[in-house]
Amino acid sequence: MSARANASRRAALLGAYTLAVFAFLYLPIAVLVLYSFNKDGVGGFPPKHFTLDWYRQLFGDASIWDSFLNSLLVAVAAVVLALTLGLLAALALDRADFPGKSIFRRLVLLPLILPGIITGLSLLMFAVFAGLQLSLVTVFLGHGTALISVATTELFAGLQKLDRAQEEASLDLGATPWQTFWRITLPNLRLSLIAAGLLIFTLSMDEIAVTFFLIGRDNTLPLEIWARLRRGITPEINSISTLIFLVSVILILIWYRIRTRSIGKEAQELLERP
Amino acid sequence: MYSRAYKTIVSLAPLLWVGIFLLLPYALMFAHSFWTVRDGFIVRDWTLQNYAKLFQNPIYAQVLFRSMRIAAGVTLLSLLLGYPVAYYMSFHAGIRKDLLYQLVIVPLWVSYLVRGYAWKTILGSEGVLNGFLQYLHITHAPVSFFLYSPFAVVLMLTHIYTPFVFLPLYASLEHIPRNLIEASHDLGATPRATFFRVVLPLSLPGLLAGATFAFVLTLGDFLAPQLVGGPSSIMIANIVQSLFGTAYDWPLGAAISVLILALTVSLLILAGRLEKRWSFR
Numbered sequence: 001m002s003a004r005a006n007a008s009r010r011a012a013l014l015g016a017y018t019l020a021v022f023a024f025l026y027l028p029i030a031v032l033v034l035y036s037f038n039k040d041g042v043g044g045f046p047p048k049h050f051t052l053d054w055y056r057q058l059f060g061d062a063s064i065w066d067s068f069l070n071s072l073l074v075a076v077a078a079v080v081l082a083l084t085l086g087l088l089a090a091l092a093l094d095r096a097d098f099p100g101k102s103i104f105r106r107l108v109l110l111p112l113i114l115p116g117i118i119t120g121l122s123l124l125m126f127a128v129f130a131g132l133q134l135s136l137v138t139v140f141l142g143h144g145t146a147l148i149s150v151a152t153t154e155l156f157a158g159l160q161k162l163d164r165a166q167e168e169a170s171l172d173l174g175a176t177p178w179q180t181f182w183r184i185t186l187p188n189l190r191l192s193l194i195a196a197g198l199l200i201f202t203l204s205m206d207e208i209a210v211t212f213f214l215i216g217r218d219n220t221l222p223l224e225i226w227a228r229l230r231r232g233i234t235p236e237i238n239s240i241s242t243l244i245f246l247v248s249v250i251l252i253l254i255w256y257r258i259r260t261r262s263i264g265k266e267a268q269e270l271l272e273r274p
Numbered sequence: 275m276y277s278r279a280y281k282t283i284v285s286l287a288p289l290l291w292v293g294i295f296l297l298l299p300y301a302l303m304f305a306h307s308f309w310t311v312r313d314g315f316i317v318r319d320w321t322l323q324n325y326a327k328l329f330q331n332p333i334y335a336q337v338l339f340r341s342m343r344i345a346a347g348v349t350l351l352s353l354l355l356g357y358p359v360a361y362y363m364s365f366h367a368g369i370r371k372d373l374l375y376q377l378v379i380v381p382l383w384v385s386y387l388v389r390g391y392a393w394k395t396i397l398g399s400e401g402v403l404n405g406f407l408q409y410l411h412i413t414h415a416p417v418s419f420f421l422y423s424p425f426a427v428v429l430m431l432t433h434i435y436t437p438f439v440f441l442p443l444y445a446s447l448e449h450i451p452r453n454l455i456e457a458s459h460d461l462g463a464t465p466r467a468t469f470f471r472v473v474l475p476l477s478l479p480g481l482l483a484g485a486t487f488a489f490v491l492t493l494g495d496f497l498a499p500q501l502v503g504g505p506s507s508i509m510i511a512n513i514v515q516s517l518f519g520t521a522y523d524w525p526l527g528a529a530i531s532v533l534i535l536a537l538t539v540s541l542l543i544l545a546g547r548l549e550k551r552w553s554f555r
Binding site: 006007010011014015017018021022024025026028029031032035042043044045046085086088089091092095096097098104107108110111113114115116117118119121122123124125126129141145148177199202203206208209212213222225226229233237238241244245248249252253256 | 276277279280281282283284285287288289291292295296297298299300302303306355356358359361362363366374376377378379380381383384385386387388389391392393394395396398400401402404405406408409433436437465486487490491493494495496497501511514515518524527528531534535538542
């Protein structure tokens, strides 16, 4: 066989393998979605009798809604906190020199690579030490702090892409650093900020490992689902999971689009390690 | 060009926040690991007895090794799944590259719980897989060992961490100058030789980054064993979790956490060193 035929056969094989891996990644989710419409509940094959009952039940479920609202509250607050501190941290890493800078960089990024249990437990000990009652506030502190890592990487990448000349011109023309920040730096970072905010929002809405140790009486949505799973599988969980999946996919895709527009494709090494 | 005041302001707030809400908590965890529990209260007497317990009672080492085996399995499988996909996308996908990339990014960030739960519904004894097998008359009674086994944990976490492994691998493959590969071909190397002597060595930094990710995050996982693993696949983080819950021995739990943390950080440092040595940039 010629070398070219060999090469194209190899490519075809690799393509088939890739397809199989994508099937592995997506089949479980497809099954989950499919069975959320199955009248006979979860399990059994093939799924028979299409129904929307599980969704109807879900929308009538007050504790799911309460937990959803709790998650929303935590996520929005976490986005604000993580973006504010992440922006400052990115500016500091980009422009300032201070003792311990490289340690600071590693420390900020640590929650991204450490197992959630470590971050969650250390914050639990901190809460007890500081006399904080476990509640949505501690969950917010945990999410906000852990997600500074994501905000910092995203905004740092955005800053690196920024055109410095505009800021220089602004400062040269007599604007104060404060004015330059509000009128030049921030507007230019707009897309990066939106992208980072979307990602942080999604991650906070889905977070479970850190939340697990910081939760008080009010559950977040993932923790409410977790608690129900311990009582056994119900098709209602399939329908809420389907909705979570859909919303997450939409948010992630918007994030990705904005991100490629603001940072560009070559900076896709998102999970740059500490 | 930025004034001293500007630099101080932007550095101070994040430094303070990270100091109080990240560094101090980690330090507290470290401190707890040297304290003890007496009559249901944490006593701040400095002692090494928690660490001594970890070495005396074989159960801890046993569970730690099981966790490491599971983590190694997940890492290996994720690499086996992720590497060819990254290779295909980098070298053969052409205009579909971006679409495929997004198809990997989506499961990377989409809810851990949703994906874990999906496996629970599939693998259960009344689950979809068993229903499917009986439907095809391959089995006649539900197979119970799919769920609640270390196998299920490995499967679920491989599903979760394959995209994590893929990402740095793909990035490192994309960074390989294509003329190096052409040069290798032109000089008469077979495709196999080109792969093993050019592509693979140059992708090692990405491979290492992905492998560390998968290993470290699996090692500290406590949700998968509860969701799909059952008692036979209790992992080290589950022990920590119970020590912080019903067993109420925070100091001992903190000592195990410090152990996990130390393992993680030394792996990260090791990987960082190797990466630097192997990277060609």
